[in-house]
Amino acid sequence: MRTDLVAALDIGGTKIAGALVDGGGRILVRAQRPTPAQEDGDTVMAAVAEVLKELAGSPLWHEAGVIGIGSAGPVDASTGTVSPVNVPGWREYPLVDRVRKATGGLQVVLVGDGVAITAAEHWQGAARGHDNALCMVVSTGVGGGLVLGGKLWPGPTGNSGHIGHISVDLDGDPCPCGSRGCVERIASGPNIARRAAANGWRPGPDSDTSAAAVARAAAAGDPVALASFERAGQALAAGIAATATLVEVDIAVIGGGVARAGEVLFEPLRRGLRDYATLSFVQRLTVAPALMGTDAGLVGAAAAVRHALRDAPPRPPAAARSAGA
């Protein structure tokens, strides 16, 4: 029996993925359902239960003593509840309790999705070997997580590293979060696309107005598209520099759809770091593209369990545990 096997859930606004992950980070069994994001809370939970039931069909299931959950945020690990922005049926939804019941009593570790991908990049990806790291996703939103002193730092509620909603422009545009000039308000994909369009960029014959299309235009030299990525890189640099100045991370790992724009984003970002990361102790700060692929959330949920268990050992697997209860 492998005591290092853990179950993992990656819960987002589009899909609910589950897996059994071994001590080397390999996914041995997987299951997935679409997220019925616009349905009521119980319907969303029923999809989670289906994923768990499918995993429980594996003969390996009974080897897993703990389940890790990385969920779209905000989450509250202190109360075991989640309130994902894109899943309105779940508001302070008692996910930890429901998953515990659905698995016949598995110990549950809950973190935000930014914390989960950070755990994955630190375990197996671009932040490996870095004791102090910020890992980010730049996509429809901007999220992140922190490793400090070699340990994941989820914070008391599992939300640490929320770099998308720090203000780098205190008089800037209002953000849906209620603040102003947030990193996400400037650097997310939709905001890159919006800014380019507002400044006169027009899509090609395919009518694609996404950030990916703006990235292609920027790579081809379109000055308005370039300027929009320049501004995004500057905001990310200010936010990353702030993080390093506050907690002394020495690497920022960046994944997500917008990061796939490559040098169109990374070049102004690196330049921006020279402008904003000025104190001696942050000048060695580097940025790197994320290495974990679409499984980062699942592997990260498993990694978050590993981090959590260093402090509190797991309970032994229950003898007569079953899923779908």
Add this chain to the structure above:
Amino acid sequence: MRTDLVAALDIGGTKIAGALVDGGGRILVRAQRPTPAQEDGDTVMAAVAEVLKELAGSPLWHEAGVIGIGSAGPVDASTGTVSPVNVPGWREYPLVDRVRKATGGLQVVLVGDGVAITAAEHWQGAARGHDNALCMVVSTGVGGGLVLGGKLWPGPTGNSGHIGHISVDLDGDPCPCGSRGCVERIASGPNIARRAAANGWRPGPDSDTSAAAVARAAAAGDPVALASFERAGQALAAGIAATATLVEVDIAVIGGGVARAGEVLFEPLRRGLRDYATLSFVQRLTVAPALMGTDAGLVGAAAAVRHALRDAPPRPPAAARSAGA
């Protein structure tokens, strides 16, 4: 013999203070010299050695097995060197090695002064009982430090919590650090005074143009003085909200001369937190005035030792140790 006695140094641009501090945070012996800040490095070190020699004259000296140093920054705890901005004779000065030699081989723990005052406020002051706290000094500069998960987080080089040099206005005024729109560039005493003067505020018959004079004018209702403190409070709020959003601190403790302005500063600061600390997990964030007085640096240097020794036990005190070697 009290094994909990530690020696402490608080090194700033104006004075070099030393003490023997017991396990309850009481200062049993103290010594002090002015900092010969404009002299060469060896002359500054000679003043440190005099402080140490005076402490070593106490019969308690031989009970101290470790010495904690809180120094004006930047410091580099990883190399044991300091480069205080206001002490030009010390650039990458090997302070840890020199203090070790001057004390006949005491174990030395070095942190930045912001980290030291944080350790003090967490041990005995306004952050007591808070496992996740930001402590700040708002004065000629703006500095700080962090407690995370109940532990001091100095970072690899001892500089964590440098909130004064995070940018909250990425297009803002150039800061002497090389960045733009730093919290310090907006909220320090000299910048509060400068902004008031630039907007037409004039001092009274005493010709006092300091931030303290601007604070008195603001308390008396002068709109330009009030506006300058309003802007400082806003910048501090954006910086504190960013810190909480990144690492989930639940209290910001604020000391230093500018904080003595009281509600003139704290009222717009609290209002600003409602604007910038918007995510669910940071809405319980509070601010509180610092409680430790002028001894915060010394008590904090001793507290930093206590934190450091939780990870690595101290060497036993040397039998034939002496200071002034």
